[in-house]
Structure formats: C-alpha cells, structure tokens
Amino acid sequence: MKFTIDQKLFSKALSDVGRAVSQKSLVPILSGIKVIAEDEGITLIGTNSDIIIKRFTPRDETSRNIRIDQTGSAVVSERYFTELIRKLPEEVTIEVDDKQVVKVRSGDIFTHLNGFRADEYPQLPEINGTNSISMDAKELKEVIKQTVFATAKNETRPVLTGVHFRFSNNQLTAVATNSQRLASRINDVYVKQETSFIVPSSSLNELVKQTIDYSGIVKIHSSDGYILFETDQVSLYSRLISGHYPNTSKLIPNEQNTMLSLNKERLEKGIERACLFAGEWKNNNITLSIKDHKLCISSGSSEMGQIQELQEIMDLTGDADLKISIDGHFLKEALHTIMDEEINIKFNGSMRPIVIESTHQKSSYLHLISPVRSF
Amino acid sequence: MKFTIDQKLFSKALSDVGRAVSQKSLVPILSGIKVIAEDEGITLIGTNSDIIIKRFTPRDETSRNIRIDQTGSAVVSERYFTELIRKLPEEVTIEVDDKQVVKVRSGDIFTHLNGFRADEYPQLPEINGTNSISMDAKELKEVIKQTVFATAKNETRPVLTGVHFRFSNNQLTAVATNSQRLASRINDVYVKQETSFIVPSSSLNELVKQTIDYSGIVKIHSSDGYILFETDQVSLYSRLISGHYPNTSKLIPNEQNTMLSLNKERLEKGIERACLFAGEWKNNNITLSIKDHKLCISSGSSEMGQIQELQEIMDLTGDADLKISIDGHFLKEALHTIMDEEINIKFNGSMRPIVIESTHQKSSYLHLISPVRSF
Structure with a gap:
C-alpha cells in the first residue's frame, strides 16, 4: 500500500473514526485503525466493543486530494497515527512494507510506526440488506x-x-x-x-x-x-x-385536569434558576404552582436559601388549583430538546405524571415526568 | 446595604473574584464572597489559603451602571451567589437585612440567600506602603x-x-x-x-x-x-x-562550543512531533544532532516507532559535531513562551546544559535545560 493525501483531509477523517476506537481494548489490534487504499479512495475502520465505524474518503480527480500509488491495507495504532498526522504539515505519503512497518513521510519529516497484520483485523458483520x-x-x-x-x-x-x-x-x-x-x-x-x-x-x-x-x-x-x-x-x-x-x-394519559401554554425559552431559564437550589436535594425538587393566574416556580433548601419566580401563562384550560413537585433537572433536559417557541404542559393533580408537548404539528413529541413526593 | 447593578457587569466581577474562593475551606465564612457597597462603587473580596482578591467596580454617573440606595456590606456563599447572578436577566437589586439574609431581585424573580456576618470576615493584611x-x-x-x-x-x-x-x-x-x-x-x-x-x-x-x-x-x-x-x-x-x-x-555558562540560530516556530513544531514518541519514556527523551549542516530532531520507542526530521540551520558557529538527548517537553515549554521569530541555542557537549536565548534585545530571557543520559 502506498498513497499520498492532503494532511487536513486525512487528519479529519482519522479523528472522526478514531473517536470510536477504545484504547483500553484487551485485543491489541483493536486499538488500531485499519487503512484501506483502493482506486476509488481511502477507507478507514475503527471499532470498540459496541460499534464499528467505517469512513470512506473519495479520490477527487480535479482537486487531486489523493494519489494512489499502490492499493492495499494496513492496521496502525490509532492513538499515535492520529496524533502524528495532526501534527504534520501539508501533504503526507503513507507506505507499508511487508513487515507491517507503516512509513509516514511529509517533506523532511520521516516516521516509522510499527503496525499490525491487516489480515488479522476482524471482518465487518454481515447484514442482510433486504429489510x-x-x-x-x-x-x-x-x-x-x-x-x-x-x-x-x-x-x-x-x-x-x-x-x-x-x-x-x-x-x-x-x-x-x-x-x-x-x-x-x-x-x-x-x-x-x-x-x-x-x-x-x-x-x-x-x-x-x-x-x-x-x-x-x-x-x-x-x-x-x-x-x-x-x-x-x-x-x-x-x-x-x-x-x-x-x-x-399505556402510561401516556389521554386527558388532563389542567393545561398550560407557556413560552418555552423563558420556562427553561426559570427552571435552570430554580435548579440552583434544588441541586442540594436528592431529586432536584422544584415546585410548580399557579398563583394569581401566573405560574410560580420555586425551590429552596433550609441551608442555602430560596428562589421563587412568576411567569406569564399564555393560555390556561381546566383546574387553576395546582401544586406539584418534580425533578427540575428532568424538566430542564426535556425542554432543552424542544425547538418550538411555545409548549403545552398537562397536569392530572399532584400525584400523577405531567406531560410536556411540543406545539409543533409536523411531528409528534411528548415527554412524561413523574412527580416526586414533597415533604 | 441595598444597591442595584447591571447584571452582566456584576456577574463578570463576581466570577473573577470567585475564582479565588476555595469551596473546601474549613472556615465556612471563607467559602463566601464579601460585598461592600459604598458611594463610589461596589467592592468584592474573595480568598483562599494562598491569596486574597479585592476587585472594585466604580459607579459611573453617565451609564448609571450602579445605583446605591444604602451603603453597607454582606458576606454570601460564593458558589450560589455567582451562579444565581449569572442566570438572572438584566438588572439585579441586592439587599441585606439584619438577619444576614441577602435578598436578590430581578424583575419577577425573588431569591433569599442565607449569608454570614460581614463583621466576622477576616481583615485584609496590612502592608507597609513605603517599599x-x-x-x-x-x-x-x-x-x-x-x-x-x-x-x-x-x-x-x-x-x-x-x-x-x-x-x-x-x-x-x-x-x-x-x-x-x-x-x-x-x-x-x-x-x-x-x-x-x-x-x-x-x-x-x-x-x-x-x-x-x-x-x-x-x-x-x-x-x-x-x-x-x-x-x-x-x-x-x-x-x-x-x-x-x-x-x-553561577549555573549559566559564559561560553559555548556550538551555537545554532533557528526558526523558533518550526523548531517548536518539530519538537512537538518528536515528543509524540518520547512520551512513552520517563523523561520525554528526544535527540538533537547535526547532520550535513542540518539540525536532526529524532525520538523513538522500540514498541511504537521512530520519528526523524531535518531542519535548516540559519547560522552555525563552533563545533558542528553534536549529539545530545534532552527532555522534549521541557524544550517545548521553553520555546512556547518565546515570541521571537529566531532563537539561539548554545551547546557545551552532550553532558552539559543547553541554553536557549531569545534574540530580542529589549529584555533578556534565557532558558537552561540539563541533558538526560541516553542509553
């Protein structure tokens, strides 16, 4: 195997595949990265116990990003190879000899890396393509x-x-x-x-x-x-x-006692603030309640202090008598992944899960959080 | 004490001072930050066992960044106060009552933080100003x-x-x-x-x-x-x-056998590459030698591989027969702090320290590194 490739392009591909490679593998060859040079381009393979990543970098005739002198394959220590390529300037030439020594050259810089036998690298699992x-x-x-x-x-x-x-x-x-x-x-x-x-x-x-x-x-x-x-x-x-x-x-309730429409971003920020004090508690307890047609978010610990804030409710249907304690960290994470400006929260009393719904119609997202018992 | 301050300004000052505060202090009040409101502005004080930081934020009449309603002082948990202020929008009003409860208000957000007695916070050391x-x-x-x-x-x-x-x-x-x-x-x-x-x-x-x-x-x-x-x-x-x-x-040699002038940035990058393999060794050994009027930087481990590169020497005086092993990490750190384009390295044989000199004339910087014995 012998090929010459643009350093930036190769470095990016190596670090992407390298992320999957576990340095702690008990099988030495699995701490390596497999490099395959074919006429069409360069393929890199890396694996850990859970996943295998295969990434193909095509040869582009016009930009001349890759020049293949000899097709073939090699397996080389992921850690050293990725680090080395990252630190080289401009173009690099990779060549492997029959003793599995991988020679890397860039200008006046010459490196030899001890490799593994490429034919001992595990085969990719066969996956039936029909389904x-x-x-x-x-x-x-x-x-x-x-x-x-x-x-x-x-x-x-x-x-x-x-x-x-x-x-x-x-x-x-x-x-x-x-x-x-x-x-x-x-x-x-x-x-x-x-x-x-x-x-x-x-x-x-x-x-x-x-x-x-x-x-x-x-x-x-x-x-x-x-x-x-x-x-x-x-x-x-x-x-x-x-x-x-x-x-x-079956867990998702079909009806609700109370439904609130709220500004998503303001709610998320309010929950983040309330989590500041709730962090002292095992469950990041925060309390949601309705006061004078506003949503009241509160939390506190006897040692540190209390926080309380009021937020506008954009729309309220059903029972306005509400008080529920939930894990603020769970609510924060649920809100964080919703991209809409407005969200709905549905309640069924203080002992039943709350439902957070994205108001976006194209797809359907919902999130359920069980309340925590407050003392 | 009662004052109103721009949130961004206060948050920045708090996090600067807060960095000095140790959360592990055995004395609870030292995990706090002292806030002093005076007509001229706000002073913050934080400390750990090694340092004390005092930062003053002046009141600016034109920008109205601070409004002092009542002068005074308070001590409040650094961790919670800094985090809280960081998460509040716009202006914040800070007020302390006679039970050391610090009330923080920003719009519809109300917070109570339990504080410490401000008069129990340690005094700053007195430093004689004559010298x-x-x-x-x-x-x-x-x-x-x-x-x-x-x-x-x-x-x-x-x-x-x-x-x-x-x-x-x-x-x-x-x-x-x-x-x-x-x-x-x-x-x-x-x-x-x-x-x-x-x-x-x-x-x-x-x-x-x-x-x-x-x-x-x-x-x-x-x-x-x-x-x-x-x-x-x-x-x-x-x-x-x-x-x-x-x-x-007395450690700094007055003469040298060999002196090289080198491009600083290229040398630094070369040393970084050589350190890649030297990392396996206890002393990050790299070898510097002169080959055909070029500087040869090399390192290697029998297990991983070898690297070798040649760099142009801009000027060479003295003995051209040179081979020395040094800790590459030390050399990398020394080069990193030099801002000049060109540097001089002086050698006195393979058993004596090397001297790295900045060629900049305005101030005088030098760095000495002892060689390591190579095996």
Missing part, C-alpha cells in the same frame, strides 16, 4: 436528540439504557425511559416491513456526531443482534440490546 | 509567563515552587527552576530600595488571569510574608514562600 429503511438524516438526528437523554444511566434494566425504535404502519415511534421520565417521538416514515429494535444510547450519540454536517438520506439495515446506519461516506455498525422493551403507550 | 515598585502590567505578565512554568511541581523543596523576584541596580531578575531546567528573565525597572521575594506559582498564574485585559501600571508592595499587586481596580494579596533561594547565576 432496510431510508430516513432523512436531519429528522433521524432530531429523533435521537429528543429521546436519547431520557435513557437509564444505570444498567439495572439493560433494555432501558437504549432507545426503542418501532417501525410500523408507516410510522417510526422512538421511546426512551428511565422509569421516572419518558420521551416519545413519532415520525412519518415509509416502512416496507414492520420491525423494532433497541439501540444503545452511546451508539446513537456517536451516530449524531459522525453525521453532524450530513443532510442526505440515512439507510438503516437491521439484522439479528446488529444494526447498520449507512450514508454515502459513513457506515456505523452497532450491537443491539436484546430483551423485551416495556409497553409504554 | 513599592511600579511596573508596566504587560511587561510584568510577560515576566511571569516566561518563568512560572519552570517552577517545581512537587513540594520537596518549597522555595522551588515559586518564582524568585530580585529587584536591584534598577533591574528585575526573575528566576524559576525545578533543578532540571531554569528560566531567567531580566527587565529594566526603577528600583528605590533593593528587595527580593519568592511568590507561589499559583498566585502569579492568578495575577495574569485577573489582569488579562489590563495594560496600565501594577504597583508591587512587599512586606514580611506578604505581597500585594495593585492596579486601579484589582488588588491581589499573596503569601510569600519563606526560605533561601539558591544562587542560580
């Missing part, structure tokens, strides 16, 4: 952002550490919950064959990062135990979480 | 930046954890060393009375941060055990390190 779904990348990223934060952080119930995707009736329903709060988002998607799976939250966060500037189509291929998200340059393989995801649709 | 030195802030900051990084990080010899300032013969000589490397900078300064002291590196780093945008005069007052750096808005008190600073002037 694939196409989705707009921007929409998919929005679905992930609005659900993934609500997954469980501890592993007591493994299924809750991922987001549950269900494709049926030409709809995607994505749900995440840690059993105290629940985020649910529904999108219209063309579905050939019904399917559902649970994707680890870390894989979804990485998918968002890997496709940050991408706005085309993402193809989703799922098979037993694996899923593949595919764009024209990036393929992200992830393991799936096995197990039965709880039926959460 | 004071005036220095240009920009020059002083340069002196600090070019020396402070070379101080010892461990406390085996406490005097080496600070920078030694010696004012005599209308010159300031600032020296820092960890006994493997030494940074020395000499500046012309008007000195009324000879004096010398050792300032902890943490205090000097904080002084640079506190005066980051300031370009006027800094007054330096020293007394037994304390030093005060004073600008028109900030006063930074620091404890001094007691003890006898070693006489380092």
